[in-house]
Amino acid sequence: TSTISLDQLIAWLSRFRDLVTEKKSYLTELDSAIGDADHGSNMTRGMGAVVEKIGAAPSTAVDELLKSVGMTLVTSVGGAAGPLYGTLFLRMGVSAGPVTELDGAAFGAALRAGLDGVVARGKAEAGDKTMFDAIDPALDAWDAAVAGGSDIAAAASAALAAAEKGRDATEPLVARKGRASYLGERSAGHIDPGATSSTMLFQALADTVTS
């Protein structure tokens, strides 16, 4: 198909909740190497609250849904990831507007606005070993696929492949943002937890739009 419906966005978020929950221990293991061992519980708690909230108070428009997701993450998750993921969804909602579906270009623009919000808040640049390093190349791949005429499913699989590559490329990097940066050179040799959870955003999307 060439659009993503409100129901598909809800399925995407629910699948993201499932993936972070399944990989909770792995995310925590990654964060125990270069952080404070809470990324798995942060993401699981936050996305659990999100799925509960959107089930209890159904949204009738994309902006309403995504703003509610963002607010729930900001209020239910402490540390870095809660406000950063919260900002991503809040800004994504503002960009999407009061519509009931998004075409590929609009979805890409909304996620890009979300990532711009993450950068405005956390100042991450490429190569700082953060979630940015997975999301930014994924959005470039998404945009290129959509511009080249790909449907949503093909764009999602291109974005996923790019996110995975960006995630894996964080391993040798020395962290320059967040808690991991306190470790200096010792942060090298470990994959970034946030780049790993944000790759799951694209895994969840690929799972949702192809099924």
Ligand code: ADP
């Ligand atoms: P905390 O570090 O507060 O315990 P989490 O463990 O939940 O929070 O999240 C850590 C992740 O947050 C990191 O792996 C990194 O990807 C991301 N992160 C941290 N600081 C920033 C930042 N300034 N910009 C972008 N992402 C960041």
Ligand code: MG
């Ligand atoms: Mg942590």
Ligand code: MG
């Ligand atoms: Mg923490």
